[in-house]
Amino acid sequence: xxxxxxxxxxxxxxxxxxxxxxxxxxxxxxxxxxxxxxxxxxxxxxxxxxxxxxxxxxxxxxxxxxxxxxxxxxxxxxxxxxxxxxxxxxxxxxxxxxxxxxxxxxxxxxxxxxxxxxxxxxxxxxxxxxxxxxxxxxxxxxxxxxxxxxxxxxxxxxxxxxxxxxxxxxxxxxxxxxxxxxxxxxxxxxxxxxxxxxxxxxxxxxxxxxxxxxxxxxxxxxxxxxxxxxxxxxxxxxxxxxxxxxxxxxxxxxxxxxxxxxxxxxxxxxxxxxxxxxxxxxxxxxxxxxxxxxxxxxxxxxxxxxx
Amino acid sequence: xxxxxxxxxxxxxxxxxxxxxxxxxxxxxxxxxxxxxxxxxxxxxxxxxxxxxxxxxxxxxxxxxxxxxxxxxxxxxxxxxxxxxxxxxxxxxxxxxxxxxxxxxxxxxxxxxxxxxxxxxxxxxxxxxxxxxxxxxxxxxxxxxxxxxxxxxxxxxxxxxxxxxxxxxxxxxxxxxxxxxxxxxxxxxxxxxxxxxxxxxxxxxxxxxxxxxxxxxxxxxxxxxxxxxxxxxxxxxxxxxxxxxxxxxxxxxxxxxxxxxxxxxxxxxxxxxxxxxxxxxxxxxxxxxxxxxxxxxxxxxxxxxxxxxxxxxxxxxxxxxxxxxxxxxxxxxxxxxxxxxxxxxxxxxxxxxxxxxxxxxxxxxxxxxxxxx
Numbered sequence: 001x002x003x004x005x006x007x008x009x010x011x012x013x014x015x016x017x018x019x020x021x022x023x024x025x026x027x028x029x030x031x032x033x034x035x036x037x038x039x040x041x042x043x044x045x046x047x048x049x050x051x052x053x054x055x056x057x058x059x060x061x062x063x064x065x066x067x068x069x070x071x072x073x074x075x076x077x078x079x080x081x082x083x084x085x086x087x088x089x090x091x092x093x094x095x096x097x098x099x100x101x102x103x104x105x106x107x108x109x110x111x112x113x114x115x116x117x118x119x120x121x122x123x124x125x126x127x128x129x130x131x132x133x134x135x136x137x138x139x140x141x142x143x144x145x146x147x148x149x150x151x152x153x154x155x156x157x158x159x160x161x162x163x164x165x166x167x168x169x170x171x172x173x174x175x176x177x178x179x180x181x182x183x184x185x186x187x188x189x190x191x192x193x194x195x196x197x198x199x200x201x202x203x204x205x206x207x208x209x210x211x212x213x214x215x216x217x218x219x220x221x222x223x224x225x226x227x228x229x230x231x232x233x234x235x236x237x238x239x240x241x242x243x244x245x246x247x248x249x250x251x252x253x254x255x256x257x258x259x260x261x262x263x264x265x266x267x268x269x270x271x272x273x274x275x276x277x278x279x280x281x282x283x284x285x286x287x288x289x290x291x292x293x294x295x296x297x298x299x300x301x302x303x304x305x306x307x
Numbered sequence: 308x309x310x311x312x313x314x315x316x317x318x319x320x321x322x323x324x325x326x327x328x329x330x331x332x333x334x335x336x337x338x339x340x341x342x343x344x345x346x347x348x349x350x351x352x353x354x355x356x357x358x359x360x361x362x363x364x365x366x367x368x369x370x371x372x373x374x375x376x377x378x379x380x381x382x383x384x385x386x387x388x389x390x391x392x393x394x395x396x397x398x399x400x401x402x403x404x405x406x407x408x409x410x411x412x413x414x415x416x417x418x419x420x421x422x423x424x425x426x427x428x429x430x431x432x433x434x435x436x437x438x439x440x441x442x443x444x445x446x447x448x449x450x451x452x453x454x455x456x457x458x459x460x461x462x463x464x465x466x467x468x469x470x471x472x473x474x475x476x477x478x479x480x481x482x483x484x485x486x487x488x489x490x491x492x493x494x495x496x497x498x499x500x501x502x503x504x505x506x507x508x509x510x511x512x513x514x515x516x517x518x519x520x521x522x523x524x525x526x527x528x529x530x531x532x533x534x535x536x537x538x539x540x541x542x543x544x545x546x547x548x549x550x551x552x553x554x555x556x557x558x559x560x561x562x563x564x565x566x567x568x569x570x571x572x573x574x575x576x577x578x579x580x581x582x583x584x585x586x587x588x589x590x591x592x593x594x595x596x597x598x599x600x601x602x603x604x605x606x607x608x609x610x611x612x613x614x615x616x617x618x619x620x621x622x623x624x625x626x627x628x629x630x631x632x633x634x635x636x637x638x639x640x641x642x643x644x645x646x647x648x649x650x651x652x653x654x655x656x657x658x659x660x661x662x663x664x665x666x667x668x669x670x671x672x673x674x675x676x677x678x679x680x
Contacts, residue, residue, distance in 0.1 A: 185403035188370055191390040192397045193417030193468060203416075207407045 039261035057261040067245070067262070071269060074242045077156055077231070078224035079273075081163040085171040085220045086213060088164070093175035093212075111169045119166055123233040126162050127153065130234075154236035162234040163224050170223065171216035178212025179205065214281070218274060225270045242266045321346040321504040322472055327366055327376035329359075329528075336362050337373065338528040344472075347502035350533075351515040354525035355551070360508045363525075364474050367506065369393050380471050391420070396470030396503075400477040402461035404449035410436075410460055411445040417468035435463035438497065455486050455493075462497060473498075475507040479514055491517050512552045516540070524548045545675050549597050556603075556645045560596035560674070562588050569669050572596055576642030580618050582672035595675050602671040603647035605636060608662035618672060620645075622665040627657055640665055 039057060061067050096107050114122050129135045130152040137149040152158060182205050190200035228243040235241070242262060250259035320343035327340040337359050344350045352360035365371040367378050369390035378385050385393050404413050414435050418428040436442045439459035441452075449457060458478065465473060478494060479487045495518055498505060509515050515522050516536035523533040524547075532544040543549035546557070559575040570582045574596050582596070605622070613619060622638035622645065636647045636657070645665060657663075 183401065183403060185399045185401060186405060188368070188390070189397065189399060189403040189405070189464075190416065191370075192368055192393070192395055193464070194391045194394075194420030195416075196389075196391055199420065204405055 035260045035263055038257055039264045041257040041260075057258055058265070061258075061261060061265060070240050070242055070245055071265070073156075073239065074225060074266075075269060075273065077159055077163070077241075078221050078227075080156075081160050081167065081224045082217050082221045084160060084164050085168050086217055089168050089171040089216070090175060090213070092168070093172050093179055093209075096172060096176040097179035111172055114166050115169055119229045120233070122166060123162055123230050126158070126165070126234055130158060153234060154238065156235070156239060158234040159231045159239060159241075162230040163227055166227075166230060167220045167223050170219040171213075174216035174219065175209055175212040178209040178215075182208045217277075221273065222270055225266065225273075319346050320344070321348070321381055322367070322506065323377075323379040324363070324367065325377050325379075327363065327373045327378075329362060329366065329371065329373045336528050337366070337376075340376070340525075340528070340530055342523050342530060342533055344504045344506060346504055348521065349498060349505040349507065349519045351507045351509060351519035351522050352525055353509060353512060353515040353522050353551070355510055358525040359528040360510075360525050361476060362528075364476055364506065364508050367472070368395055368397055368474055393472075394468065394470050395472045395474060396465030396468055397474045398458075398461045398465045398476065398478055400480055402449075402457045402481070404457055404460060404464070406449055408449075409445070410441070410447050410449065410452070413449065413460060414464045414467050417464065421468070431467055435467040438466070439463045454482055455490055458482070458490060459493070462494070466501060466503065470503065473501075473503045473505040475505065477509055478507065479509070479511070487514075494518065516552075522552070524551060526551075541673075543597070543673060543675060546595050546597075546677075549595075549673060549675055554600050554646070555597040555673075556600060556643075558596040558598075558643060560594050562590055562592040562594060562674075564590060570674060572672075572674070574643075577620060577640055580620075580672055581669045582674050583670045585674050588674065593677050595677055597673040597675060598645070598667055598671060599673075600635070600646040601633075601648040601650075602667045603645065604666045605638065605647055605649060605657075606664045606666055608664055610664060616669050617666050618669065620665045622663050624657055624659055624661045624663055626659060638663060638665055 040055070042056075092111075096104065096111075099107055127134070131137070132149045132151065134152070136152060137146065140146040141149065186204050186208075187200050190204045191197070195203065226243055227241060228247065231239065231241040232244050243266070246259045246262045246266070249255045249262060322344040324343065325341050327337045329335075329337040340359065340363055342350065352363060354360050362371060366373045369385070369388060373386075380393070380395075404410075405416065408416070411432055414432045415428050418431055423431070432445070433442065436445055439462060441456060441459055441463070444452060444456065444460070449460070452460065458481075475494075479490055482490055491514055498518070507515070507518055519536065521533060522536050522539050524531045524539060526547050532539055532548045534542075539548060539552055543552065549555050550557070558577060560572045560580070561575075563571040563573050563579070565571070565588050566584065568584055570585050570588060572580045572582060572594070574580045580596065588594070605624075608621070620640045622640040624636060625639050625644070626637040628635040632650070634649045636649060638645050638647060647665060
């Protein structure tokens with residue numbers, strides 16, 4: 001009886017997870033596996049490649065300075081974008097977390113605006129602002145800071161600024177959620193125990209917002225690594241991102257295996273960077289814990305000595 | 308006892324709160340709040356939610372600025388000081404332990420802020436942990452502790468800084484009923500030997516009376532009465548205090564005559580009664596007459612003895628509820644219903660419809676002014 005019941009429960013459980021498993025398998029695992037398979041093939045027809053397990057493409061790509069330069073730029077600018085987002089979005093998150101009612105709704109709308117419009121449209125907006133005859137140049141010349149238009153586009157700063165604008169909402173939402181979950185009594189308690197407002201923030205609020213900062217950074221970094229439109233438009237053909245290269249290979253040169261192996265490498269680099277970051281975090285936590293217990297042992301021995 | 312305490316509090320007032328005024332918009336939250344706490348004394352602000360008791364606490368702690376009035380600790384005005392300069396230990400309603408710090412670091416926080424040498428910090432943290440009997444929990448995280456343990460840590464954190472004043476905000480409201488009584492005794496045992504001036508805020512009259520040397524009953528931003536638990540209970544200043552602190556049978560009454568020893572009243576629906584002597588009452592004054600249900604004795608109708616100093620009212624038993632530690636009897640006396648709580652005695656013999664006599668002392672007949680509704 002009990003066994004029959006448990007068997008039935010197991011069946012129900014299987015049925016329940018079958019749907020998400022199926023969706024995950026069909027729409028996520030299968031394409032990745034196909035991508036992997038394709039990356040080991042050689043191009044011979046516009047629709048794909050003949051399968052042959054070879055590492056040629058990878059060894060070639062890893063020895064290709066042009067490709068590595070693009071990977072390096074993608075990683076570097078993504079890290080920069082993530083850092084810039086973290087630094088500039090943190091104060092914004094504080095404001096969002098402290099605002100209430102309609103003020104918060106307005107802030108959310110402003111923040112979500114870039115997501116509601118197409119990335120391409122937003123990015124073209126930057127073209128208008130940053131162009132040689134654009135708004136920023138006009139203002140700078142009008143005020144007298146510049147005497148002739150500067151080239152504000154097609155450089156790395158433009159890419160980082162553009163990515164920041166599109167992606168900052170992910171950082172703000174993650175950090176604001178973490179900040180909002182901090183009990184206001186924690187700040188009061190810290191103040192009553194002798195902490196200045198700054199010290200209470202730094203020692204009590206900030207550490208509790210770190211999980212949000214981590215989630216936000218993860219989102220911004222992975223989205224920057226796979227960004228296509230923004231670096232393409234603001235960086236121009238000289239400053240390509242890996243995604244742009246993949247698009248070129250797949251859609252313009254129809255070299256699907258090459259595009260596939262680039263995509264696999266991008267995936268590895270992205271997950272690798274995230275893994276490194278999380279490992280560093282864990283190492284730090286472990287060290288802290290060890291230091292703490294060592295500190296305790298010290299106080300214990302000093303007490304024993306005193307006794 | 309009462310007089311001694313009163314004398315002590317007027318002699319060395321450690322905390323003096325004078326004329327606090329505060330409004331949120333058009334809502335007057337604090338209305339001339341004044342009181343003082345002697346060194347080592349425990350005062351409790353008691354009142355229903357929204358009466359301004361927590362606001363008073365926040366003004367003293369420095370989280371809110373009063374529009375008028377002053378707060379002095381040990382003779383020094385602290386109104387202009389930020390919270391971190393006031394040296395006030397606070398135990399929050401939800402404890403507010405820092406979740407990312409160990410128990411040790413939670414208690415050490417205030418000491419680190421004071422830049423004490425680490426040896427002294429360790430010594431004082433361990434001392435505080437021993438005080439609350441949680442020395443073994445030093446390296447645990449707050450979430451690993453039970454509610455009662457978290458509260459003891461919150462207490463340890465508040466007293467580790469050797470505060471000049473301790474504020475307790477609804478200390479037991481987050482605990483379940485059984486633990487609440489346990490922690491009440493525990494807290495009292497912790498507080499007594501420390502001799503820190505303590506201000507507690509609660510809406511629970513039993514907690515207030517158990518912990519505090521003196522109770523201040525608040526309503527709508529105003530202190531209605533301050534006194535020892537006994538005096539507030541036995542001589543409430545008005546109907547609100549009487550009803551908030553303990554239960555009462557409330558009757559309408561008219562003053563018939565007042566002498567030095569007693570006040571004679573005519574209670575509506577009940578007939579003539581006598582109360583203790585009250586100064587300031589005049590003939591024909593309309594008043595409220597209160598009798599605590601536990602002060603009413605129920606006697607068999609035939610009992611002949613009539614002692615002086617007692618009110619006797621014939622009554623019919625209507626309903627009887629046995630609660631174990633007491634039996635609640637609802638009786639009809641004249642045109643009025645009265646509640647009488649009996650402890651012990653032979654209550655099983657009673658049946659609804661029995662003829663009885665309700666008796667209580669003149670001194671237990673409380674007279675308060677008719678409250679403006």
